[in-house]
Amino acid sequence: MPKTRNHYKIGINLSRDNTIIKSIDVPFINAAAGQLDKVSFSKQKIVITAVRSKKFKANDILSNKGNSLYQQILKSIIYLYVVNGERVRITKIRIERSTTRVHEVVKEYELDKDAQPITGAFIFRHAMPNAVIDRIWGESDGDYLLRTVLTHFIGALASGNRYYIFERHWRTFEQLCLYHNRAANPNRDVEALQNMRGYIVANTGKFNDAITMATGITEAQFLLFDWEGYVEGSFKHTTSTDSKLYKNVFPNYFVGLNTDERIVKMLRMILPLRSSELSNNGTLAVVQSHITTNLATLTRSDEQVLCILCCRYAYYLRNKIFHGELPDFSFNFSQGTQDDKRLDKINLLLEDLNYELLLDFNAL
Numbered sequence: 179m180p181k182t183r184n185h186y187k188i189g190i191n192l193s194r195d196n197t198i199i200k201s202i203d204v205p206f207i208n209a210a211a212g213q214l215d216k217v218s219f220s221k222q223k224i225v226i227t228a229v230r231s232k233k234f235k236a237n238d239i240l241s242n243k244g245n246s247l248y249q250q251i252l253k254s255i256i257y258l259y260v261v262n263g264e265r266v267r268i269t270k271i272r273i274e275r276s277t278t279r280v281h282e283v284v285k286e287y288e289l290d291k292d293a294q295p296i297t298g299a300f301i302f303r304h305a306m307p308n309a310v311i312d313r314i315w316g317e318s319d320g321d322y323l324l325r326t327v328l329t330h331f332i333g334a335l336a337s338g339n340r341y342y343i344f345e346r347h348w349r350t351f352e353q354l355c356l357y358h359n360r361a362a363n364p365n366r367d368v369e370a371l372q373n374m375r376g377y378i379v380a381n382t383g384k385f386n387d388a389i390t391m392a393t394g395i396t397e398a399q400f401l402l403f404d405w406e407g408y409v410e411g412s413f414k415h416t417t418s419t420d421s422k423l424y425k426n427v428f429p430n431y432f433v434g435l436n437t438d439e440r441i442v443k444m445l446r447m448i449l450p451l452r453s454s455e456l457s458n459n460g461t462l463a464v465v466q467s468h469i470t471t472n473l474a475t476l477t478r479s480d481e482q483v484l485c486i487l488c489c490r491y492a493y494y495l496r497n498k499i500f501h502g503e504l505p506d507f508s509f510n511f512s513q514g515t516q517d518d519k520r521l522d523k524i525n526l527l528l529e530d531l532n533y534e535l536l537l538d539f540n541a542l
Contacts, residue, residue, distance in 0.1 A: 190224040193267035236285035263302035298336035347528035388530035392484040
């Protein structure tokens with residue numbers, strides 16, 4: 179006996195006109211060869227038509243992230259937001275199922291302004307290339323990663339809470355770093371961040387906005403970041419005379435890769451915190467020489483400032499916040515604390531950097 183074919187029609191009503199008028203044939207997870215769904219956009223509606231062998235419950239379609247129809251809804255909404263470059267409010271989702279013997283409304287779900295995937299307004303400052311946008315529909319690991327980071331990135335753009343913004347921008351950036359480093363085995367965050375630094379420095383022309391933002395960071399602003407806290411969190415005290423941290427990582431990567439005058443002055447400031455460890459491992463003279471030489475030239479390298487703040491300092495800050503090692507930043511009487519100012523600057527840098535990485539996603 180042939181299997182029942184369930185024909186699904188999912189209508190997503192929109193509050194106002196959107197700019198997309200087209201139909202797209204869309205793959206889905208575990209589809210048979212050549213099997214596609216159709217997603218049609220009109221001025222105030224999206225219609226998804228699909229055929230499945232299985233009868234799905236409404237809750238599966240609307241809330242089970244592993245459900246193929248849920249994924250098509252998610253893709254459609256991400257595509258709607260990205261192509262329009264702003265939020266388009268959804269007013270209703272109606273799910274219908276038909277077979278040769280029955281037609282039923284599985285679910286009709288009304289959405290008010292507070293029940294949106296994204297509740298805040300946002301504007302994309304940059305239009306994404308079509309070659310990247312088209313991957314929203316795909317089923318490769320990279321396509322899935324793109325959809326995931328776009329949800330975090332859009333969430334950051336739509337929020338007015340600096341702590342939520344940082345969390346979402348960090349998730350976006352970290353996942354893009356891991357994607358760029360995907361050939362590594364194991365693919366770990368520290369190495370992924372190091373390799374992203376190398377990518378940015380080697381491709382400065384791709385990061386004009388983020389580097390311009392770093393250009394505006396003065397020496398005084400840079401030195402006000404919690405560098406003592408960073409050193410305490412990232413370079414632990416040790417009496418070892420054979421420490422990888424102080425034989426290699428600190429002298430060669432934290433110090434040796436940086437020549438920008440703002441960074442070098444920070445290195446001079448924090449050097450006494452770890453001079454004993456460096457001396458014990460025979461690298462203090464190398465570090466001191468690097469600092470002295472570069473203080474004599476006072477050059478600027480804005481991409482280095484961008485990288486040390488996004489690939490090192492933001493990672494330290496994320497870990498401290500995530501593990502509850504810092505007091506809740508919102509637990510204060512002011513919205514203009516030093517912590518707030520630092521976080522706002524990091525958020526601006528991460529936003530620009532994430533924009534430019536997403537625009538260049540296919541080259542990562």
